Amino acid sequence: MSSTTENYLKKIFAASESSEKELVGLGELAQALGVTPGTVTTMMKSLSEAGLVDYRPRAGVALTATGRREALDVVRRHRLIELFLVEVLELDWADVHEEAEVLEHAISDRLLNRIDEILGHPTNDPHGDPIPDARGRIPGSSETTLADVTAPATVRIVRVEHHEESGFLDFLKEAGLVPGTQISLVERNRAAGTVSIKTGQTLRAVSLQAARKLRVEVLKPGRR
Ligand SMILES: [Zn+2]
Structure with a gap:
């Protein structure tokens, strides 16, 4: 193909x-x-x-079912390659997308399976996206975006959308807003177009636009 x-x-x-x-x-x-x-x-x-x-x-x-199967196969290659570049070759998570865009079309099944094995059959790429398994199965998700959660609440970052935007990834890493991190959503201010979040003792405002790119799992809806 x-x-x-x-x-x-x-x-x-x-x-x-x-x-x-x-x-x-x-x-x-x-x-x-x-x-x-x-x-x-x-x-x-x-x-x-x-x-x-x-x-x-x-x-x-x-x-079609066949088209979806093929698409999931490319997605699997892309995500496994990104994880390999970060975990094994120690590239920055902001730099791997472009490389994966090229390598995903070139890598053999043999090499890909070896990468999967070396990485211990991982379930998520460096940006938190689920990696389809070799049979093309991908877990369904119950996440929402940070911009859609009612404040206050405690959430965990599950994955980052638009991971091709390396500047955005630089910002997230700097701010400690990476998949797996638990954060408190303090306030959502529609008029200002921001959400206030707290990680550890640090309070910061993030634009709603950025918040829409963070997929989160709500751990604890806050009290009103
Ligand atoms: Zn990518």
């Missing part, structure tokens, strides 16, 4: 994961891939002929 095809499947998968809607719009896909709507339409016709997507002109597109 070509790397272009793999990237399309991966994007359709990501878009369908982050939305409740059944179909992914072609405009949204074109924007995410940085190509013209015409290019996406042409590609959808050929992926549809290959049995990888269910394409409904003017409505959108969804992965």
Whole structure:
């Protein structure tokens, strides 16, 4: 399968994961891939002929079972490679995405399985994203974003979205806001567009925009 095809499947998968809607719009896909709507339409016709997507002109597109399986396979390679680069090669978590984008299309199954073994069959990548297993199974999640939690509350950071934004990852690491960290959501201020959070003794304000990129698990809803 070509790397272009793999990237399309991966994007359709990501878009369908982050939305409740059944179909992914072609405009949204074109924007995410940085190509013209015409290019996406042409590609959808050929992926549809290959049995990888269910394409409904003017409505959108969804992965078929085969397409989803292929997408999960690329996602698995991407996430395992990122973890390998951080854990074994000791690269910074902000620097691994670009490398993984390239390597995910090149790595052999043999090498990937070895990485999986060396890392002890890990379940999450450095950004907290779940790693699909070799059979393409991925755990469902009950997380929400930090921006959607009612304050006050105690939450744990589960994963970081938009991990391709290395500057944002630098900020998170600096602030200690990494997956696994427990934080207190003190206040949500819609007017100011911020949430106040506390980690240890440090109180800080984070923009709602940043808070939307942090997926969290609510450990303890606060008292009103
Ligand atoms: Zn990545």
